[in-house]
Amino acid sequence: MELTANTPQQLRHTNMSAILGVMRRSAAVTGTDLIEATGLARATVIAVCDDLIRAGWVHELPAQRPVSGPQKGRPARVFEFAAMAGVVVGLDIGVAKTTALVTNLRGEILAKSTRAFGESGAAARLASIDTAVDAVLADAGVRAQDVLVAAVGIAAPVDRKGRISHSQPFWANLDIGVQENLRDRHGWPVLLANDANLAALAERWMGVHAGAQDLAVMLAGDRIGFGLIESGRLLRGVGGRAGEVGHLELVKGVGTPEGIAVLARDMAQELLESRSAKTLMSTMVAEAGEAVGAEMVFAAAAAGDTAARGILDVIAVRMARIISLVGTLFDPDVVVIGGAVASSAGGLLGPLEAELARLMPNPPRVEVSTLGDAIVTLGAVRLALDHVELNALDLVLGE
Known part of the structure; x- marks a missing residue:
């Protein structure tokens, strides 16, 4: 793995991202495993792992001892990605209902909640979305402050700045302020995306x-x-x-x-x-x-x-x-x-x-x-996880 950086701070950030990426895709790993995967020196790997432990992204497991033979030197330290260091929320907002998923940071589903839209109008729809989100957090046994990011799929084009196209009445009617509502209510970063785009992300991820x-x-x-x-x-x-x-x-x-x-x-x-x-x-x-x-x-x-x-x-x-x-x-x-x-x-x-x-x-x-009718919600989860992976070292984990 090629690692480049121009300053000590950038180098530290690059090294932490590289090691965290390996650990996210792996089960428990030793320092030797991380050295082989990243090409970094042992002292660097151990220092970075200690930093990640203090930041809450990594757990240290009991040291690994040889199965047989004489013990030489210290037992190998073993590290594991903290999949429950935070959670993400994926939402699919359709015409008739909304579905919410909560997953850990490996994308393992913790809970799912669906709510039908009853009354028309933005306020009633937002209330149904809030109910679905509250229910899925409760079912997952997590707190709102544990959510690192939420991603939302809607049946309308969304540009690179997260703005919904109003060039068709059907699309404009879907612009009910979901992002603002979730941000104001929970303080989360909220990503908005087209539902078909999210379906493509889900298929490429696990389809x-x-x-x-x-x-x-x-x-x-x-x-x-x-x-x-x-x-x-x-x-x-x-x-x-x-x-x-x-x-x-x-x-x-x-x-x-x-x-x-x-x-x-x-x-x-x-x-x-x-x-x-x-x-x-x-x-x-x-x-x-x-x-x-x-x-x-x-x-x-x-x-x-x-x-x-x-x-x-x-x-x-x-x-x-x-x-x-x-x-x-x-x-x-x-x-x-x-x-x-x-x-x-x-x-x-x-x-x-x-x-x-x-x-x-x-x-x-x-x-x-x-993937059935979960395809858009799973794509929203994938988008949220991608955001966490890209910005992990800048995110503050819930206390």
């Missing part, structure tokens, strides 16, 4: 293609949006609009930004209203005593209902046109369908891939995410 260098994640529940990873970095664009695939009315066979869940629901409802003959979908609706939903369409199609299968075929052709557009412009290795609809979207893959092969010579592979 079906963890560590992928070129990846597109399509959130396609209510509205279509893409998160794009190119050469291992997230593409945002100057106004945060990269991957928004706007103006779909210009794309033949698409026309609107409506996502898979909305299309399946609306097409099924229209079909049921226009047909007198029973289908498996109509039976499901009667048994459930509620309006047809996307889950019913996918379930009916999987059970062989031809009407439901026909709906999915139409949706697959439509999604293939959108994916071919993104594939042509950004050339990702794989496109992952993510979000709540992903668990059922496997039934789309066959016709979708067939249409993609017809539309372009070398289409990207298409897969479905295994």
